[in-house]
Amino acid sequence: MSKPALLGGKPVFSKTHRWPRWPQSGSGDRKRVLDVLDGDEWGMGSRATAEFARRFAGYLGAKYVLPVNTGTAALELIVKALGIGPGDEVIVPSYTFVASATCVLEVGAGVIFADIDPRTFNIDPEDVARRITPRTRAIIAVHFGGNPADLIGLRGVIGKRNIALIEDAAHAHGMLYHGHGAGRFSAAAAFSFQSSKNMTCGEGGAIATRDKKLFELAGSFHSFGRKPGKAWYQHYYLAWNDRISAMQSALLLGQLDRIEPQTRTRFSNGAFLNRELAKIRGLSPQADGDSHPDTRRAYHVYMLRYDGRETGLDRAAFLEALQAEGVGCSPGYPAPLQEAHLFTGRRFWHAHRLGGGPRLSHEPDYRKMKTPVAKTYCDEAVWLPHPYLLASRKEMQGVVDAVARVVENAGTLRKRRS
Template sequence: MTDSWPTWPQWTEADLDAVRAVLDSGRWNGVDAPAVTAFEQRWAASTGARHALCVANGTDALLLGLRALGIGPGDEVIVPAYTFLATATAVALAGATPVFADIDPDTYCLDPAAVDAAVTPRTAAVIVVHLGGHPADLDAIGALCRRRALALVEDAAHAHGARHRDRPVGALADLGSWSFQGSKNLTAGEGGALTTNDDALAERIRSLRNQGRVTGGAWYEHHVLGWNSRMTAMQAALLGVGLDRLPDQVRAREAAAGYLDEQLSGMVTPQGRAGWATVHAHHLYLFRYDRGPVGEFVTALRGLGVPAVPGYPVPLYRQPLFADRYATVHLPETERACRETVWLPHELLLAPLERIADVVSAVEKAHQ
């Protein structure tokens, strides 16, 4: 296997044209820059949300969302521990306490029963992560949050284009949080967004991301403690062109992942697919390998030309940042996922199916 795999990010002349248009406009920044508001309108429509609000990055999106929900000191927020660090650090940055709950072993998303068991009188919210692009169980966790009067946030950083029961993720909870960082399926290098159907939440986020200014207020008039979390117009222009390509890319990833699921079954255990996952975004193609050390298996795959990596190596509660405070936490499915999971990047799934077959051949050889 000597041919290279698809690279990421990808761009065309359309991206250059979009950036040139922003350069020519002279409107390079500002929450009301035409390129920013145009992308917000398109992203809201794409996700089925009434509001989309662009921000500086995905971590800010989570933090702004929590702040807009009024979450802070004294509150607890339930999060998975098999996720990127920002899901938990955004909670800590808001002044609240992350509480880690275990994942479902098939989907890698939060286990509703584990969430239910983690609720205390101090719990204010739950953040579900659509891990790898697979929608979390919003039916069960949504019902739990309504019953217990908890806010629900979708961390959709992996899930551009994913659908839960044929409805786009990102507008199925109080808030949806998005990242457009360089590795993401829709990217401008950096950037983020929040989506919501709640008018009041949207207005609070508009203020918080723009130094506490309010709609209709004067430029030097600040009402709340906010900060600068504004997206540039050039980023928004790139995202608009990327959004044009996204539907075809989602279909290509679904086809490639379906092929791998079928061909690899029996050698490894691909990430499960729940019935509600109408569309899986496949930011990652995940599978379990439990017949030896994952590191050695990944090294063998890479030697055969497949750009595999181990998954998250430790749960978040074993990160140095959290380890002392959470020394007694033990989540068996999360820890098993850290030992056994292999990732393939989403751009690999954009290769022709005949090239994807090389992954199957490599797994067969590395598996022997």
């Protein structure tokens, strides 16, 4: 094995190597944005937004799509439209972005963190089953990294109970679950179009649902509690402004043109990395969340588990050596979400005093919620950025070679650090 870059070898990828950039735009984007600029529909109710909603619904196979201004707003609007509030509990995976949980705190409900499956890194239905109480009103399944969460398993756990299933599809544009886009097997799905996402307009989001009532309520809640066809200054609900602009929608139309070919490339490169990296000691790529022939992973962040006991090199040293080979990689989240100061210090608006005040009678004690699998994964995760998955097969082979080189030289790299 050749010498690792950290020990003076030639890096697999030079400092000037050009990885696919992100975000990407295409030839039609400039015209669409200029059309909006030259027109008089910049804000709500634009033709660009209506067209995007219609086309995105068609792409997902969803009955209704409501474009909004962030993925966070999409989640909050779903939780509000389901009527969840103080005294209720919502089960959320402890390995996720903070917005999957703050949408629950926003309405004064309690977040119950569930552990993840050690192979798929998605919410574990068996652990969810243990955490259901009479207060449970919903479960938020995050398709982490675009890998489908076990929706059928979660529906089995829910059974006949009145518990809604919500999909956090912030990473799942282009994902197919049993042949359908997100939003089909749940009450609703929330997408994000923030700048790092596989479809983006800088900032944006959308709700996809089959539920007319949920769609109409969320529609009212995202625009000051108005009702279609009613007077402009009539407000029927407590609600904010979560609307998307025409300019953002114009950008999303171009993203929609590219999502399918890009998803196919990411999928094929992701499958290649899964196969090749699994052959290397100490590495376990995120396993498929579902084996149905019509299920397709979307691949947002590419994730794997790195076991430093097997390689003899700890994760920090592994990441440093891989970065020196020109492979951008990171450790991901530092700890399960319930360990964030937000939860341990109870810095909630509904507690009315930042970091203080007596616990509300129905408020969970976040310090007592243990999710050991998520904890271990936080210590072992390695993330690669999704634009890599748009690179060539030769570059993917380079990533595999770089990882293999680091692991083969683990002993020498360890000595260098001690």
